[in-house]
Amino acid sequence: MIPRLFLLFLFFLLFLSSSASIRSEQRLPMASPAEVGMSAEKLRKIDEVVRRKFIEGKQLAGATVIVARRGKVVHFETYGMRDLSRRKPMTPDTIVRMYSMTKAIVSVAAMILVEEGKLGLDTPISKYVPKVNSMKVGTNPAQKEITLRDILRHTAGFPNNVTVDRLYREAGLPSLANSTLREMTERLNHIPLRSEPGTEWHYSFGTDVLAHLVEVGSEQSIDTFLEQRIFKPLQMTDTGFYCPARKLERFALLYGRNLEPVAASQPGTSGPFTFETAPKFLSGGGGLVSTGIDYMRFCLMLSGMGQLEGARILKEKTITEMTRNQLPDAAYPISRPPRGRGFGLGFAVRVEKIESESSSIGEYEWLGGAGTEFWISPRDQLAVVTLSQASPMRDLGATVKPLVYQALER
Numbered sequence: 001m002i003p004r005l006f007l008l009f010l011f012f013l014l015f016l017s018s019s020a021s022i023r024s025e026q027r028l029p030m031a032s033p034a035e036v037g038m039s040a041e042k043l044r045k046i047d048e049v050v051r052r053k054f055i056e057g058k059q060l061a062g063a064t065v066i067v068a069r070r071g072k073v074v075h076f077e078t079y080g081m082r083d084l085s086r087r088k089p090m091t092p093d094t095i096v097r098m099y100s101m102t103k104a105i106v107s108v109a110a111m112i113l114v115e116e117g118k119l120g121l122d123t124p125i126s127k128y129v130p131k132v133n134s135m136k137v138g139t140n141p142a143q144k145e146i147t148l149r150d151i152l153r154h155t156a157g158f159p160n161n162v163t164v165d166r167l168y169r170e171a172g173l174p175s176l177a178n179s180t181l182r183e184m185t186e187r188l189n190h191i192p193l194r195s196e197p198g199t200e201w202h203y204s205f206g207t208d209v210l211a212h213l214v215e216v217g218s219e220q221s222i223d224t225f226l227e228q229r230i231f232k233p234l235q236m237t238d239t240g241f242y243c244p245a246r247k248l249e250r251f252a253l254l255y256g257r258n259l260e261p262v263a264a265s266q267p268g269t270s271g272p273f274t275f276e277t278a279p280k281f282l283s284g285g286g287g288l289v290s291t292g293i294d295y296m297r298f299c300l301m302l303s304g305m306g307q308l309e310g311a312r313i314l315k316e317k318t319i320t321e322m323t324r325n326q327l328p329d330a331a332y333p334i335s336r337p338p339r340g341r342g343f344g345l346g347f348a349v350r351v352e353k354i355e356s357e358s359s360s361i362g363e364y365e366w367l368g369g370a371g372t373e374f375w376i377s378p379r380d381q382l383a384v385v386t387l388s389q390a391s392p393m394r395d396l397g398a399t400v401k402p403l404v405y406q407a408l409e410r
Helices: 002-025 040-056 099-115 148-152 161-170 181-186 206-218 222-231 245-250 292-303 316-322 396-406
Strands: 062-069 072-083 341-343 348-350 364-368 372-377 382-387
Touching: 040 062, 040 072, 040 396, 062 292, 062 396, 072 292, 099 148, 099 206, 099 222, 099 292, 099 316, 099 364, 099 372, 148 206, 181 206, 206 222, 292 372, 292 382, 372 396, 382 396
Parallel strands: none
Antiparallel strands: 062 072, 062 382, 341 348, 348 364, 364 372, 372 382
């Protein structure tokens, strides 16, 4: 009797787990490929390639690929394991470290406040943080002040997180990990700029500064503002700055080159971090964890020109402004491959077509250092999210992209 009851109990738990997974996928609007002008057969090619190259080829422990067109998800597959040693599979609701894909969300948060007149795109940031009043380029005083637009398009002249963290330590100041966003931002005068604001593109820790400007403009902490103004309206129920204990079972491990578990770093520093407790430093540049479902809902809001299922986050004209190239001629193109890209207000933007690469003019995108990527093509009405947890990251997104474009039929 006891073994039978135990088996029934296990079956019940498995049923609940399966039902939860099914329910979670239902939070996405779904359609068949044919309904939105795509080939189901060609989309299935994604599964074959991902399994053969990345899972069977032992490049990745697990992966997720989600493809949407015309506001509907037409392909959602998970592959491999989120935890190899415990044989825990990747599932639709697996939680992963987003790292720099956090930037797109915080950029949207800033633009909400720009729409409301609480932040100004071309207003010097010293208006919002008066202690940032004497920036230098090298050892010389800066000729221009940094604006919100500079931060959003990465032309503020800031160095990267690791450099900032080191310079603060050398100056006898607390590390980024031991600072709040306000404390970090108010110490910016200790950081020499790489270039005159507004003149050069350099990928930097600027979105961490942006997160504090959101706090100033909203009079809320960044985590509270994101929860109230983006996550809750978009039903992004598993997105935040750490993974709470009740969800740790769904949190994927991070794997190295030989599929051995490796320590994840805290955003902005080189120290190990578990993401299991709320950090002091709420990194707007890389601190969020999320799921494929949640992040696709965010992407569907973007591809829906600021709204999803009746929830309006931004105006259409704001999305248009964010997703066009904002770089001055001297700063174009950005210095990262693929070529032919400018930068908007929070996103890399495809400005030139490179024949050797699958892409579309106007396509915008970004990625995260542990193997998360998204891209949106307004021209083709596509939104794609690919996820893994690998350090260094593999070319999952680049492998999937041409297969998605090949699946277009009309």
